[in-house]
Amino acid sequence: MPDLRRDPIVGRWVIISTERSARPHDFVPVQTTRPLAATLCPFCPGQERLTPKEIMAYRPQPVEPNNPNWTVRVVPNKFPALQIEGNLDRQGHGLYDRMNGIGAHEVIIETPNHTESLADMPTKRIEDVLWAYRDRMIDLKNDVRFRYILIFKNHGASAGATLEHSHSQLIALPIIPTSMFEEIDGCRAHYEQKERCIYCDIIRQDLADGDRIVAENPEFLCVTPYAPRFPFEMWILPKRHAGHFEESQKTQFEFLAPILSEALRRMDKVLAKPSYNFILHSSPLHEKTGDFYHWHIEIIPKLTQVAGFEWGTGFYINPVAPEESAKFLREAGI
Amino acid sequence: MPDLRRDPIVGRWVIISTERSARPHDFVPVQTTRPLAATLCPFCPGQERLTPKEIMAYRPQPVEPNNPNWTVRVVPNKFPALQIEGNLDRQGHGLYDRMNGIGAHEVIIETPNHTESLADMPTKRIEDVLWAYRDRMIDLKNDVRFRYILIFKNHGASAGATLEHSHSQLIALPIIPTSMFEEIDGCRAHYEQKERCIYCDIIRQDLADGDRIVAENPEFLCVTPYAPRFPFEMWILPKRHAGHFEESQKTQFEFLAPILSEALRRMDKVLAKPSYNFILHSSPLHEKTGDFYHWHIEIIPKLTQVAGFEWGTGFYINPVAPEESAKFLREAGI
Numbered sequence: 173m174p175d176l177r178r179d180p181i182v183g184r185w186v187i188i189s190t191e192r193s194a195r196p197h198d199f200v201p202v203q204t205t206r207p208l209a210a211t212l213c214p215f216c217p218g219q220e221r222l223t224p225k226e227i228m229a230y231r232p233q234p235v236e237p238n239n240p241n242w243t244v245r246v247v248p249n250k251f252p253a254l255q256i257e258g259n260l261d262r263q264g265h266g267l268y269d270r271m272n273g274i275g276a277h278e279v280i281i282e283t284p285n286h287t288e289s290l291a292d293m294p295t296k297r298i299e300d301v302l303w304a305y306r307d308r309m310i311d312l313k314n315d316v317r318f319r320y321i322l323i324f325k326n327h328g329a330s331a332g333a334t335l336e337h338s339h340s341q342l343i344a345l346p347i348i349p350t351s352m353f354e355e356i357d358g359c360r361a362h363y364e365q366k367e368r369c370i371y372c373d374i375i376r377q378d379l380a381d382g383d384r385i386v387a388e389n390p391e392f393l394c395v396t397p398y399a400p401r402f403p404f405e406m407w408i409l410p411k412r413h414a415g416h417f418e419e420s421q422k423t424q425f426e427f428l429a430p431i432l433s434e435a436l437r438r439m440d441k442v443l444a445k446p447s448y449n450f451i452l453h454s455s456p457l458h459e460k461t462g463d464f465y466h467w468h469i470e471i472i473p474k475l476t477q478v479a480g481f482e483w484g485t486g487f488y489i490n491p492v493a494p495e496e497s498a499k500f501l502r503e504a505g506i
Numbered sequence: 507m508p509d510l511r512r513d514p515i516v517g518r519w520v521i522i523s524t525e526r527s528a529r530p531h532d533f534v535p536v537q538t539t540r541p542l543a544a545t546l547c548p549f550c551p552g553q554e555r556l557t558p559k560e561i562m563a564y565r566p567q568p569v570e571p572n573n574p575n576w577t578v579r580v581v582p583n584k585f586p587a588l589q590i591e592g593n594l595d596r597q598g599h600g601l602y603d604r605m606n607g608i609g610a611h612e613v614i615i616e617t618p619n620h621t622e623s624l625a626d627m628p629t630k631r632i633e634d635v636l637w638a639y640r641d642r643m644i645d646l647k648n649d650v651r652f653r654y655i656l657i658f659k660n661h662g663a664s665a666g667a668t669l670e671h672s673h674s675q676l677i678a679l680p681i682i683p684t685s686m687f688e689e690i691d692g693c694r695a696h697y698e699q700k701e702r703c704i705y706c707d708i709i710r711q712d713l714a715d716g717d718r719i720v721a722e723n724p725e726f727l728c729v730t731p732y733a734p735r736f737p738f739e740m741w742i743l744p745k746r747h748a749g750h751f752e753e754s755q756k757t758q759f760e761f762l763a764p765i766l767s768e769a770l771r772r773m774d775k776v777l778a779k780p781s782y783n784f785i786l787h788s789s790p791l792h793e794k795t796g797d798f799y800h801w802h803i804e805i806i807p808k809l810t811q812v813a814g815f816e817w818g819t820g821f822y823i824n825p826v827a828p829e830e831s832a833k834f835l836r837e838a839g840i
Contacts, residue, residue, distance in 0.1 A: 175827070177733035181692040181704055182685075186733045187823045190830070253823045266711045267704070268732045322819060349821035351516075358515040370515055370601070377600045398602045399511035399520045451819065485656060485785065487683035489521045489587045493509070496524070 174254055174273025176347065184350045187273050189253045214250070215337035217242070217284045224248040227278060228307065230300055243297065244304045245281040246342075252277035253343065260317060260346055276312055276344035280304050280323075286337050289327070289445075291436035298429035301340070305452065306425075308342055309418035313457050318344040320352060320456050323417075328447025331474040348456050355453065356465055363464035369413050371466030374398075383495040386502055387434045391427035394435045396494035396501070401482075403492040404443060404501070406435055406471040415462030417454040432469065434506070439473055441504040447474040508588055508607025510681065518684045521607055523587045548584070549671035551618045557581040561612060562641065564634055577631065578638045579615040580676075586611035587677065594651060594680055610646055610678035614638050614657075620671050623661070625770035632763035635674070639786065640759075642676055643752035647791050652678040654686060654790050657751075662781025665808040682790050689787065690799055697798035703747050705800030708732075717829040720836055721768045725761035728769045730828035730835070735816075737826040738777060738835070740769055740805040749796030751788040766803065768840070773807055775838040781808040 175188040214222035217240035229242040248256075254275030262271045282290055282301045290298065305323050312321055325340040326332040348356075362370035378384050378395045386406055387394040394408045408431055410424065420428070439448065454467040482488050509522040548556035551574035563576040582590070588609030596605045616624055616635045624632065639657050646655055659674040660666040682690075696704040712718050712729045720740055721728040728742045742765055744758065754762070773782065788801040816822050 179731070179733040180696075180708065182688045183692065184733065184735075184820060184822075186735055186821070188733075188827050189823050189825055190827050266715075267707055268711075322821075345821075349819035351820035354516045354820075358517065362514075373601055374514065377602075381600075397513070399513040399518065399522075401518075401520055485683035486518060486685035486688075487520070487656075487679075488518075489523050491523055493522050493524050 173258065176271045176273050178269040180267045180269070182350070185347045187253050189273065191251075213286055213335070213337050215245075215279075215281045215335060215339060216286050220245075223279075224250055228304070230304065240284070242284060244283075244300050246304055246308060247279050247281070249277040249279050249341065254345070271346065274317055274346055276315075276318070276342065278308060278342040280308070280340040280342060282338045282340060289338050289436075290325070291433060291440050293433070295429040295433050298433055299425050302420075302425045302428060305340070305342070306418045306420065309454075312342075312344045313418070315344070317346050318457060319459075320345045320348045321454070322349065323452040323454075325448075325450045327449070328474065331447035331449045333447070348459075352453065352456070356456070356459075356461055359461070359464045359466070369464055369466050371409060371468065372413050375409055375411060384498045386438060386498050387431055389427050389431055391424055392431045394431055396498040398494060400490055400494050400497075401488040402472050403475055403490055404439060404473045404497045405494075406439070406501070408432060408435060408469040408471070409466065410468070413466055415455040415465045415467060417452055417467040435471060435501075437506045438501040438504045439471070441506050442500045443473055443475065448472060449474065507592065510605045510607050512603040514601045514603070516684070519681045521587050523607065525585075547620055547669070547671050549579075549613075549615045549669060549673060550620050551576070554579075557613075558584055562638070564638065574618070576618060578617075578634050580638055580642060581613050581615070583611040583613050583675065588679070605680065608651055608680055610649075610652070610676065612642060612676040614642070614674040614676060616672045616674060623672050623770075624659070625767060625774050627767070629763040629767050632767055633759050636754075636759045636762060639674070639676070640752045640754065643788075646676075646678045647752070649678070651680050652791060653793075654679045654682045655788070656683065657786040657788075659782075659784045661783070662808065665781035665783045667781070682793075686787065686790070690790070690793075690795055693795070693798045693800070703798055703800050705743060705802065706747050709743055709745060718832045720772060720832050721765055723761050723765055725758055726765045728765055730832040732828060734824055734828050734831075735822040736806050737809055737824055738773060738807045738831045739828075740773070740835070742766060742769060742803040742805070743800065744802070747800055749789040749799045749801060751786055751801045769805060769835075771840045772835040772838045773805070775840050776834045777807055777809065782806060783808065 174191065176185055177188055178185050213219060220238045224247055226237050227246045227248065229245040231242045233241065235241055254273045254277050256276050258272055258274050260271045260274055280301065283293060309321050312318055322343045322345065323340060359370050375393055384395045384398065386396060391411055392408055393411055394406055397405060397407050448471060450469055450471045452469055455461045455465045508525065510519055511522055512519050547553060554572040558581055560571050561580045561582065563579040565576045567575065569575055588607045588611050590610050592606055592608050594605045594608055614635065617627060643655050646652055656677045656679065657674060693704050709727055718729045718732065720730060725745055726742055727745055728740055731739060731741050773780065782805060784803055784805045786803055789795045789799045
């Protein structure tokens, strides 16, 4: 059973997941994407038996589960960081707090095509991926053990992807991750002072300033944030205030898919198809944060080596001003 | 002039240092250590003209500055993230806050020997490196613009080192980095509740538990923390409460040098000389935090690729329990 442990000083929870790897020599080489031939890829159609049993899939024609002919397929992670069965069993040990590492860890296979990336896909099919995120969130929200659902994508070896076939991941957690907690606290403080959502204020100011805009449509804005940790970091925000991604309307996804696609294609053009991560930041499942928290997606190309300085301090040196990176991205011919 | 910018949501300051790199194609390859021949290394004796003018150096015999025959040498970083001259010029721009990127960015060259690592050095010479840290902190503390001094080491390419010759870095900042602020807040909360330092409590519990101890001497304890973010993460803590590294007595350094050396050698043995970072966590320069903050060193071997999940959330999956890694480290024959 994995362990969830809390740092007593800063309150940060970590997963100690010893099932995944144990001996020091496992760490000697830094992890890289396994260059699997498509015929061996567990995410390719026809290889459904190589994954745990599917949780859901979208298929043009209904067939039995775990067969081909799907367009998006969701399966449990074969090497989950957390375990779905069991209770939390919260315990104190002197200063320290722990609980069982209970959670869901799922993989969203975005395409049946081994070589297709999310940026290459038609926007209608990106919409389907967004629907899959939403459907899984709605389902997992019914499990009272969970307080937060993380959805993220690692694209490319240096962003942490271990399989080449395009996929995202979902982790449902019995705690709220520290950084989300800090964002929510910041939003709450602003709301208490101003009675406005701070992300709504950011959208207004960034639209007025203009020089950090990467892309825009009637429902969404893509900007480089004013104080980015990383070069070419981008945020995609719904223009209308909304705390919960999973409560989005159909028209929202019809506008989110093309702006996500555009952001990725602009990034691919300017930075020659970099490795990247994106992370969906949405409200906790049951806390009343909807008035002041504003869901969004953060996209982080993996370009610079993060050094000791950044690790130890949460304080980042970014060699590119966001106004500069926005200009490169905005003006890229795609 | 570099820019210091504050994220309006979480309050995190970042350095936008556009002097260092500007065009997107600069980012296409991930940075690696330049395999410089020792004859071209700016940190080697005889090449002193290749660095900016030295700030201080330890020499067995006094000679003119910027000559060989030093054992430790401190120079300004040739590509500083911050600029030493100027005033802060704090400004607001709507929601956003900025100030000039004023700060010191120095390099501590730990050895005249190009191929020697800190772990290989005799402890007397490691003591000298610690004295150099202290002397620079004492000097920079006189500059009222600075609120925090970061000292850290990137060892190896995948930990962010750009030059092979063993060195540490110092950055003096006009702000307190977010993570330090969070640690201090956590310590203050514990102190207000218990009237005890939380790190002192950790030392007592870890000594009693025993299974997270890596090394120990009369003045210092090296442990793997209870909730480590990274496999084989280690903390070195002074057993006697002390908030400020730079106020250490001579005997403290006589005990710190050997335990730092031992920790690095145990890590090198178990993990086959990994890349690593260490970061000195000490009190802010002028805040009254000495009663409840406890300085320490955090050592982080660079083993696992940090994925999107960790970046976006500050929530880490660690595949090794600290009790396990402490056992491997403690039992390594060195």
